Amino acid sequence: MTKSPTAPAGADTTPATGGPLPRRIAHGTWRRLHRNRRHLPPLAASLVLSGYGQALTHAPHGLVGALAVDAALPAAVLVTRTWRRKGPYIRRTAKFLHRHRVLPTPPNRPMRRAELIRTSAAAAATGALLTVMPLTHTGPFQAPMTGLWWLALTPATAIPWWWRRRIRSVAEPLSAEGRVAVWEAKVGSTRGALPGSKLLEPVDTGDGAWEALIELDGGRQTTASAISATTLIASAYDLPISSIAVDGVPGGAASRAKLMVYDKNPLKSVPVFPGPEALDVKTGIARLGLHIDGGPAQYQMWRPGWGAVHTHISGATGSGKSALLRSLFSIERHSGLVTSWGGDPQEGKSFGFWQDYLSYFAPGVDECMAMLIAADAELTRRSKASALTVWYDADGDLMYGDTDWSPTPAEPLIAVTIDEWQDVWGNYPEALDYAVRIAILGRKVGIKLRLVTHLPTLDSLGTPKLRQPLTAGNNIAFRTTERSAGYVINLPADPNDIPAVWPDEPGVPTSGMGYLKGVEERAAMFRGWAPEPQKIATRWAKRGTPAVVSDEAAEHIGPAYTQWRERLAARRRGELPPVPGVTDDAETTTATTPAAKAKPQKKGSTANAVAPAKANFGKPPAQTGPGFDQLLTATATGSTPARGDKKKAVLAFLETEGQATTGIIAARLGMPLSTVSSTLKRAAEKGEVVDLGHGAWGSAQLAAAS
Known part of the structure; x- marks a missing residue:
C-alpha cells in the first residue's frame, strides 16, 4: 500500500482553482x-x-444614413488602393x-486585379443591402435579410480573407543533397552568381x-x-x-569560402553589454558584440607600440550607432588609459547623459570645430615632446626620439568622437584639413579619430x-535607409538590405546589426551588445577612473578644453557663449599657441585681460596654394595661420x-579655397566685406559705400 506524499511544513495546501x-x-x-486577431x-x-x-430600419430617415455609407465605402476602397500602391x-x-x-512606412x-475586384464587390454588396434595409424595414436579424447578410455576404467576404491568412504548412528542411542541388541550379550554374563554383x-x-x-x-573567383x-x-x-553569412576560411585560402545558413x-x-571589462x-x-556564428566582434582601440586605430561608423537613424557609442564611452572611462572626447552637432541628443561624464564634450558644430583645433594643438605638442x-638602448647609449607609442595613465589615448560628421564639415570646410591631419599624424602620438556618418x-x-x-x-556599417555607391569599405552586402525589423516579429527592430571590419x-x-538598463548605464558613467591629459597639455590646448564645462553650463541657462578659436574670431587664442589662463574678472575690469596675439600670416604669398603635403608640413611646424589669423589675413588682403x-x-595667401570661401561668407554676413557676385569680393570700404 503506497502512501500519498505529505506536503512540507508551511506549504500552501489550498487547491488552485484559477479564480472564479x-x-x-x-480570460480564456x-x-x-x-x-486569432488576424482572422x-x-x-x-x-x-x-x-x-x-x-x-437604419428604425430611424425615421434611415435612407439618408444608408446613402452616406454608399458614398463612404467606395471612397474607402479608393483610399486603400492608393495607399497600397504608394x-x-x-x-x-x-x-x-x-x-x-x-x-x-509605405x-x-x-x-x-483579383483583390481589387473582390474588395469592390464586397463593398458594393454591403452598400446595396444597407440601402434595402430602411426601404423594406427589414433588419439583418429578420428574414429574408438574415439569410442574405449572414449566409451569403459574410461568408463571401470572410472566406477569401481567411484563406489568404491561413497557417501554411512548414516546408521540410532541405537535405544535404537538396542544398547542393539548389546551389548547382541557381548559384553555380552558367547563369548563376558564382558560375563553376561548388558546395561541399x-x-x-x-x-x-x-x-x-x-x-x-x-x-576567376576569390573569397571576395x-x-x-x-x-x-x-x-x-x-x-x-539576415539569415545568410559568407566568410573566409581558416588559413585565408582565396579559392574557398564558408557558407553559414x-x-x-x-x-x-544578443547578450546585454557585459560591462567595461570587455576591453x-x-x-x-x-569586444563590441557577437558575429552571426557566435564569435566575438572585436574592435581595436590601439595597437601596442604602433599607436591609435581610427574608426568610421555609419548607419541610419535608429540603426544602433548611439548605443554603440555609449558602450565605447563606458569601456574607455573604466580603462584608465583612454580619455574620451565627444562632439555632437545635435547639442548632446546622441550622447544623452554621457555629455556630463566625458573628459571633453562639444555640443554644436562650433564646439566640434573647437574640439578639432584642440586635438590638433595636442597633436603638435605630443609630436614635439616625443622628438x-x-x-637608453641595449648598449646603454643615450638615444633621442620615441618611435613607439602605447597608452599610459600619464599620456592616455585621446579618442575624439564626432557624431554627424557631415554637419561639421558642411558648416566648416576647414574641419576636413584638421581631420585629415589628425587621421594621418595622430596615430603615432595616441590621438584617435572616430567619425560617425549616415552612409559608408x-x-x-x-x-x-x-x-x-x-x-x-x-569600420562599422549599420543598416542604411537608402542604397548607396562608392563604399568606403568593401562590405559583403549593401547595408540597405539589412531589415529594419525582424521578418517573423513585425515591430521588433534589428538595431545594432551590421558589418564590422x-x-x-x-x-x-x-x-x-543589447543596451543595459539605464540605472546600470548611469552607474558606469559616474564610476570608474577616467584618464585625463596632463596639466601641461591642458594649458597648451587652452580654454577650448579647460572651460568647456563653463560653456556647457551657460548653454543650459539659455546663453550662447563664444567658442574659443571659432566664434570669438580667435583674437586671443590660436590652435598652436598655449592660451594663458585668465582669472575671473569683474565686469569692466581689464586687469587680467590677455593681449591680442600678433597676426601670423604664415609663409609669403605664393602664386599657387599649397598641396596636401605642403599643408601637412606647414601645419606641423606651426606656420599655418590660426583660424582668427586667417580671417585677418583675408580682410587685410582685400583692404x-x-x-x-x-x-x-586663396592662391596669394596660400590657403585652401574652401577655407577662404567660408571665411568670406561669414564676413559678408557681418558686413565686413561685400559679395560682388560670381566669386568676387570687395573690401570693407566698398561694403560701407554700398
Missing part, C-alpha cells in the same frame, strides 16, 4: 480572440455594419519625417542551421567574390539576407584623403587690393 468561473471564462475567451476583421465588420443596419517617400521633408517615425504593395560538405549545426564549404572557380554574392545566395535559398538568426537574442588593456582590443624623449561613402566623409587612414582601422577582417554580420576673387585670395 466567469473570470476564467473571460480573451486569449483565444487575441491569438477577426470580417466578423467584426459584419457585426458593426449589422448593428448600423438595424438602427512607394518610398521622395521629398526631403517626407524622408526626414519617416526617418523619425512620424510617417508610416507598403509599396499594389492591389492585384553541408553539415547541420542544430536548430535548423547548417554550414558548408564553397569551392570557387580558382583563377563569394562575399559580394551574399544577397544572391540568400535569394537562391529563399531566405532573408540559419533558420533563426542567432543575433536576434583587454594588453592588446587594446574590445625630445630620452631613452566618401561623400559623407567629405574628402577622399580620409579614406586610407579610416579603412586601415575599424577591423582586427579580423571578417565579413560575417555582427550585432552590438590692400580693394576687390579680388576667391581663387586669387
Whole structure:
C-alpha cells in the first residue's frame, strides 16, 4: 500500500482553482480572440455594419444614413488602393519625417486585379443591402435579410480573407543533397552568381542551421567574390539576407569560402553589454558584440607600440550607432588609459547623459570645430615632446626620439568622437584639413579619430584623403535607409538590405546589426551588445577612473578644453557663449599657441585681460596654394595661420587690393579655397566685406559705400 506524499511544513495546501468561473471564462475567451486577431476583421465588420443596419430600419430617415455609407465605402476602397500602391517617400521633408517615425512606412504593395475586384464587390454588396434595409424595414436579424447578410455576404467576404491568412504548412528542411542541388541550379550554374563554383560538405549545426564549404572557380573567383554574392545566395535559398553569412576560411585560402545558413538568426537574442571589462588593456582590443556564428566582434582601440586605430561608423537613424557609442564611452572611462572626447552637432541628443561624464564634450558644430583645433594643438605638442624623449638602448647609449607609442595613465589615448560628421564639415570646410591631419599624424602620438556618418561613402566623409587612414582601422556599417555607391569599405552586402525589423516579429527592430571590419577582417554580420538598463548605464558613467591629459597639455590646448564645462553650463541657462578659436574670431587664442589662463574678472575690469596675439600670416604669398603635403608640413611646424589669423589675413588682403576673387585670395595667401570661401561668407554676413557676385569680393570700404 503506497502512501500519498505529505506536503512540507508551511506549504500552501489550498487547491488552485484559477479564480472564479466567469473570470476564467473571460480570460480564456480573451486569449483565444487575441491569438486569432488576424482572422477577426470580417466578423467584426459584419457585426458593426449589422448593428448600423438595424438602427437604419428604425430611424425615421434611415435612407439618408444608408446613402452616406454608399458614398463612404467606395471612397474607402479608393483610399486603400492608393495607399497600397504608394512607394518610398521622395521629398526631403517626407524622408526626414519617416526617418523619425512620424510617417508610416509605405507598403509599396499594389492591389492585384483579383483583390481589387473582390474588395469592390464586397463593398458594393454591403452598400446595396444597407440601402434595402430602411426601404423594406427589414433588419439583418429578420428574414429574408438574415439569410442574405449572414449566409451569403459574410461568408463571401470572410472566406477569401481567411484563406489568404491561413497557417501554411512548414516546408521540410532541405537535405544535404537538396542544398547542393539548389546551389548547382541557381548559384553555380552558367547563369548563376558564382558560375563553376561548388558546395561541399553541408553539415547541420542544430536548430535548423547548417554550414558548408564553397569551392570557387580558382583563377576567376576569390573569397571576395563569394562575399559580394551574399544577397544572391540568400535569394537562391529563399531566405532573408539576415539569415545568410559568407566568410573566409581558416588559413585565408582565396579559392574557398564558408557558407553559414540559419533558420533563426542567432543575433536576434544578443547578450546585454557585459560591462567595461570587455576591453583587454594588453592588446587594446574590445569586444563590441557577437558575429552571426557566435564569435566575438572585436574592435581595436590601439595597437601596442604602433599607436591609435581610427574608426568610421555609419548607419541610419535608429540603426544602433548611439548605443554603440555609449558602450565605447563606458569601456574607455573604466580603462584608465583612454580619455574620451565627444562632439555632437545635435547639442548632446546622441550622447544623452554621457555629455556630463566625458573628459571633453562639444555640443554644436562650433564646439566640434573647437574640439578639432584642440586635438590638433595636442597633436603638435605630443609630436614635439616625443622628438625630445630620452631613452637608453641595449648598449646603454643615450638615444633621442620615441618611435613607439602605447597608452599610459600619464599620456592616455585621446579618442575624439564626432557624431554627424557631415554637419561639421558642411558648416566648416576647414574641419576636413584638421581631420585629415589628425587621421594621418595622430596615430603615432595616441590621438584617435572616430567619425560617425549616415552612409559608408566618401561623400559623407567629405574628402577622399580620409579614406586610407579610416579603412586601415575599424569600420562599422549599420543598416542604411537608402542604397548607396562608392563604399568606403568593401562590405559583403549593401547595408540597405539589412531589415529594419525582424521578418517573423513585425515591430521588433534589428538595431545594432551590421558589418564590422577591423582586427579580423571578417565579413560575417555582427550585432552590438543589447543596451543595459539605464540605472546600470548611469552607474558606469559616474564610476570608474577616467584618464585625463596632463596639466601641461591642458594649458597648451587652452580654454577650448579647460572651460568647456563653463560653456556647457551657460548653454543650459539659455546663453550662447563664444567658442574659443571659432566664434570669438580667435583674437586671443590660436590652435598652436598655449592660451594663458585668465582669472575671473569683474565686469569692466581689464586687469587680467590677455593681449591680442600678433597676426601670423604664415609663409609669403605664393602664386599657387599649397598641396596636401605642403599643408601637412606647414601645419606641423606651426606656420599655418590660426583660424582668427586667417580671417585677418583675408580682410587685410582685400583692404590692400580693394576687390579680388576667391581663387586669387586663396592662391596669394596660400590657403585652401574652401577655407577662404567660408571665411568670406561669414564676413559678408557681418558686413565686413561685400559679395560682388560670381566669386568676387570687395573690401570693407566698398561694403560701407554700398
